[in-house]
Amino acid sequence: AQRVTQPEKLLSVFKGAPVELKCNYSYSGSPELFWYVQYSRQRLQLLLRHISRESIKGFTADLNKGETSFHLKKPFAQEEDSAMYYCALIDGNKLVFGAGTILRVKS
Amino acid sequence: DGGITQSPKYLFRKEGQNVTLSCEQNLNHDAMYWYRQDPGQGLRLIYYSQIVNDFQKGDIAEGYSVSREKKESFPLTVTSAQKNPTAFYLCASSQPGSYEQYFGPGTRLTVT
Numbered sequence: 001a002q003r004v005t006q007p008e009k010l011l012s013v014f015k016g017a018p019v020e021l022k023c024n025y026s027y028s029g030s031p032e033l034f035w036y037v038q039y040s041r042q043r044l045q046l047l048l049r050h051i052s053r054e055s056i057k058g059f060t061a062d063l064n065k066g067e068t069s070f071h072l073k074k075p076f077a078q079e080e081d082s083a084m085y086y087c088a089l090i091d092g093n094k095l096v097f098g099a100g101t102i103l104r105v106k107s
Numbered sequence: 108d109g110g111i112t113q114s115p116k117y118l119f120r121k122e123g124q125n126v127t128l129s130c131e132q133n134l135n136h137d138a139m140y141w142y143r144q145d146p147g148q149g150l151r152l153i154y155y156s157q158i159v160n161d162f163q164k165g166d167i168a169e170g171y172s173v174s175r176e177k178k179e180s181f182p183l184t185v186t187s188a189q190k191n192p193t194a195f196y197l198c199a200s201s202q203p204g205s206y207e208q209y210f211g212p213g214t215r216l217t218v219t
Contacts, residue, residue, distance in 0.1 A: 009147060032206065034206070043212055045209075049206075049207070093157060095206065099147055
């Protein structure tokens with residue numbers, strides 16, 4: 001079965017520090033991967049997808065097929081980045097989510 | 108803040124009772140999904156529907172049932188057979204051919 005692993009339940013960084021949220025996957029074929037984010041008291045929403053290769057709110061994620069990873073990065077964390085982040089991949093016609101990582105940005 | 112609505116926000120039931128969670132969308136999306144969110148386990152797919160009058164089991168369908176009689180609505184029934192029903196339930200929808208899912212605000216179900 002396809003699987004998404006987010007090894008860190010909680011990542012705590014200081015404001016202005018770099019952030020890297022880890023995501024590893026197991027998938028046979030060419031994966032299509034996403035990052036979703038859930039801010040406090042808001043709905044879960046799409047942050048970015050690897051196909052578009054975009055930067056959203058300063059975040060980027062590069063698909064590394066050799067390492068089967070799709071880590072989410074931001075060079076300088078801001079307090080408003082504090083949220084729950086989920087990595088997900090497409091499996092057929094559904095999404096498979098990782099367990100999620102809580103990011104806490106301290107001032 | 109339309110799109111997808113779930114009601115109620117909080118729901119309390121006694122053990123042994125069936126309970127139905129509502130999910131409605133006005134996005135004209137064909138596909139709808141139900142997830143269960145538990146701490147440390149992420150989102151797990153319960154059921155999904157790609158089109159009206161059709162639905163498929165997800166990874167944890169046991170103890171749950173759904174119907175899809177209308178495009179806009181995808182209610183989830185948590186039956187008494189579900190061993191651990193207390194959880195946060197999320198509904199989502201998407202357009203055909205798009206894997207971006209739009210999520211509702213969720214319903215927190217507590218069964219005692």
